[in-house]
Amino acid sequence: xxxxxxxxxGMFVQEKEAVTLDCTYDTSDPxxxxxxxxxxxxxxxxxxxYQGSYDQQNATEGRYSxxxxxxxxxxxxxxxxxxxxxxxxxxxxxxFFSGAGSYQLTFGKGTKLSxxx
Amino acid sequence: xxxVSQSPSNKVTEKGKDVELRxxxxxxxxxxxxxxxxxxxxxxxxxxxxxxxxxxxxxxPSDRFSAERTGGSVSTLTIQRTQQEDSAVYLCASSxxxxxxxxxxxxxxxTVV
Numbered sequence: 001x002x003x004x005x006x007x008x009x010g011m012f013v014q015e016k017e018a019v020t021l022d023c024t025y026d027t028s029d030p031x032x033x034x035x036x037x038x039x040x041x042x043x044x045x046x047x048x049x050y051q052g053s054y055d056q057q058n059a060t061e062g063r064y065s066x067x068x069x070x071x072x073x074x075x076x077x078x079x080x081x082x083x084x085x086x087x088x089x090x091x092x093x094x095x096f097f098s099g100a101g102s103y104q105l106t107f108g109k110g111t112k113l114s115x116x117x
Numbered sequence: 118x119x120x121v122s123q124s125p126s127n128k129v130t131e132k133g134k135d136v137e138l139r140x141x142x143x144x145x146x147x148x149x150x151x152x153x154x155x156x157x158x159x160x161x162x163x164x165x166x167x168x169x170x171x172x173x174x175x176x177x178p179s180d181r182f183s184a185e186r187t188g189g190s191v192s193t194l195t196i197q198r199t200q201q202e203d204s205a206v207y208l209c210a211s212s213x214x215x216x217x218x219x220x221x222x223x224x225x226x227x228t229v230v
Binding site: 004033035037042043044045047050091093095097098102103104105106107108109110 | 148150152158159160162165167173175176206208210216217219220221222223224226
């Protein structure tokens with residue numbers, strides 16, 4: 001069964017510093033996608049970055065990069081130059097093709113990031 | 118519309134009542150998902166619609182939960198005889214194709230008292 005594990009319930013980072021949020025996944029499927037979402041206190045899920053299982057290079061989107069280590073089944077999110085507005089919940093998720101014939105997203109439990117001025 | 122629209126944004130209902138939650142996906146998106154997020158938890162898959170195919174209902178927690186999607190667009194999630202454990206944020210997402218490009222709505226916060 002597909003599973004996402006985020007081992008850090010909460011993290012603190014100093015403003016302007018970089019921070020790494022951990023994510024490991026478990027799947028036996030060769031084809032899958034990995035996502036990171038940000039959920040501020042307003043509740044909306046904001047897409048940050050995507051990595052396909054066959055992508056050779058790590059994904060980057062502005063200050064966000066995904067450290068994809070396929071053999072270790074990890075997909076850590078790196079946020080560079082943290083800003084106060086980065087304070088939020090961060091969810092790692094994996095898409096896969098289910099046995100019921102649909103694509104599903106399975107989520108980790110999230111990491112609450114707090115940026116300290 | 119420009120994004121996924123959900124209504125109402127907040128709903129308080131008495132235990133035992135039925136509720137309907139609405140999702141209006143991005144125009145042209147054929148895939149639509151419902152998720153549930155309980156307090157302090159990650160997202161739990163409920164149901165998936167793709168075009169005219171039969172929906173994947175494998176995540177629905179009980180037969181009190183049902184959903185439909187009319188005309189391949191708007192979807193309604195119905196919870197009958199609500200229980201306190203149904204209190205959660207219900208999130209809808211759509212994508213142009215399964216597996217990628219999910220856009221989430223702002224959710225409906227359901228409180229059962």
